[in-house]
Amino acid sequence: MKFKMAEKSLFAVLLRSSWWISLSIAGVIALASKALLPPPYFLFGAMGGIPFVVIALITLWRQLSAPSTAHVEATLTQINAMPWREFSAALEQALLREGFEVKRLESPAADFELFKGGRHVLLSGKRWKAARLGLEIFQALEAARSVSDASSCICVSAGEVTDNARQFAASHQIRVIQGTELAQLLRPVLIAKAAA
Template identity: 40%
Template sequence: MALKMAKGSLFAVLLRSNWWYSVLIGLFILLVSLALTDAKYVVLSITGSLPFLIIGAIAAYKQLQQPSQKRVLDVVQQAREMPAGVIAEKVAANYIKSGYESSVFKGNGADMVLTHGGRKLLLSSKRFKAANTGTEPLKLLVAAGKNTEATGFLYVTLGEVSDAAVKYAQEHSIELIQSDRLAVLFDGKAKIS
């Protein structure tokens, strides 16, 4: 049985927020409890603030692993000046480093095929400069995957993705690679499973 935190719980919200929110709440609880008890129950005061300090540390660690907003903007600017094939190669390089083999996709709907054991991913970056992404290019990618028995899909986009496209991507195992993820992939720091 895997434990999963509810999306709307206080700690889940704090994990998605800036790390210092949690630390401030933890310090506030610590100081108030020390003031109310005249510092007689230091261990109890520390225990009450500890969950917030731990969540703050976890959030800080996660946020330090992400690229800065300046780096994301730099990568987006660089990417807009590159052809789709170069973008596909840069993304694929991270997968190759993790043991995947790559080959050029022969057909429409994708650029590359990445294989590792029984896993086969189709990568599409053909329309990465499009301002808006709907479901049509994703459907084309999934259709190409049916012919090649793909188990997953990667779709690179720098524009806005419609709600319908996000829902379609979730239903069909499509990872949408947007600006933040693209920056991590450009830097070669992506965790590939």
């Protein structure tokens, strides 16, 4: 069973923020404990900052292991230069690396069916090169999801998603993979391919 944290919880917000913010909160808790608690209880009060130190370490590790902006841009440029056959093969390999069982579809709305841990997901990626993705692709994906009884959908795009489309995707729990996330997903596959 996978634990899912609420996106607006304090810890979720801190995990998306810079590492030093969590470390600062831990420091403030330690200083407040020193100032407000009797000496025998200072250590117990200061231990309240331990979760924030852990979050700071997790966030620091994520930030250090994330690819640089130059790597992301180079990967996205490489992705945009690919024909569909090459892009879909790289995407399929990346999804297999993520532990999904992947089945290709011949559907105008979805290109792959993904299975993992009892979940059934539809993925649309054929329009990854479009400069802007509008509402129609997300509506078609949602219609395909309801017909196939998939639990959720993913749309892959190297371009921009319009505000209306992004709102529709959020309200129908369609995950949009683009930019840095797309580069991080495909980069290991592209590096392995280049090395082969």
